[in-house]
Amino acid sequence: MNTNPIIALDFRNMEEVLTFLKPFDEQLFVKIGMELYLQNGPTIVKEVRDLGHDIFLDLKLHDIPNTVGQAMKGLAGLDIQMINVHAAGGSKMMTAALDGLKAGGSQAQLIAVTQLTSTSEEMMNEEQGIPGSINDSIVNYARVTRDAGLAGVVCSANESALIREALGEDFLKVTPGIRTLADAKGDQVRIATPEFARQNGSTHIVVGRSITQDSDPVAKYHSIKKAWEQGC
Numbered sequence: 001m002n003t004n005p006i007i008a009l010d011f012r013n014m015e016e017v018l019t020f021l022k023p024f025d026e027q028l029f030v031k032i033g034m035e036l037y038l039q040n041g042p043t044i045v046k047e048v049r050d051l052g053h054d055i056f057l058d059l060k061l062h063d064i065p066n067t068v069g070q071a072m073k074g075l076a077g078l079d080i081q082m083i084n085v086h087a088a089g090g091s092k093m094m095t096a097a098l099d100g101l102k103a104g105g106s107q108a109q110l111i112a113v114t115q116l117t118s119t120s121e122e123m124m125n126e127e128q129g130i131p132g133s134i135n136d137s138i139v140n141y142a143r144v145t146r147d148a149g150l151a152g153v154v155c156s157a158n159e160s161a162l163i164r165e166a167l168g169e170d171f172l173k174v175t176p177g178i179r180t181l182a183d184a185k186g187d188q189v190r191i192a193t194p195e196f197a198r199q200n201g202s203t204h205i206v207v208g209r210s211i212t213q214d215s216d217p218v219a220k221y222h223s224i225k226k227a228w229e230q231g232c
């Protein structure tokens, strides 16, 4: 399993992606999300994969089970390593997603978003109407995800230890909201450093603007990778 930091390619088109990737001379694990996919379609996935990089397709599908299952079956034709849905879609939707992916012949790891890293406990309580602690909600979603047969969850690094305690080491904890101490928080709420993510049990980190907006993205990537690998 590739556990390199996953770089979020939040760009508008392939030209911007190529400009960003050009200075790197190694195989990367990259994330293609809604911004890039919805403006460029499946071609963008093929083009990035042809460059030799592993791909997490972060489309966060969330709809009725039949729709998500059929969409996953279609997406299964793409050569990707990881893909996701929203756990809030429920266990039937997640099972349909997994069945669709398998029926389409994909080996990609399917994971589910618990609570977005831009969501605070207050927002969850007041806007989603879910009472109690955000940690409880996240561990609950992680259990439902595991019981549906998925490989892991998207959560913040702050919750990784709780999920590891509940569901073990092998269950994936893919954690965005990664910031170094010098980085701006932006729209993220539940953030953590790469070192903390490692110490707290994340299996993967997802890093976007901290690298993509840096004046030297290659150097920033390597310093984050080192902090992530060494955990100190």
Ligand SMILES: O=c1ccn([C@@H]2O[C@H](COP(=O)(O)O)[C@@H](O)[C@H]2O)c(=O)[nH]1
Binding pocket: 008, 010, 033, 058, 113, 115, 116, 117, 118, 154, 155, 176, 177, 178, 186, 188, 206, 207, 208, 209, 210
């Ligand atoms: O809960 C989630 C789920 C997905 N993301 C995605 O990760 C990156 C983070 O980007 P940064 O620039 O490092 O904040 C972005 O593509 C999100 O769509 C997330 O942040 N939180």
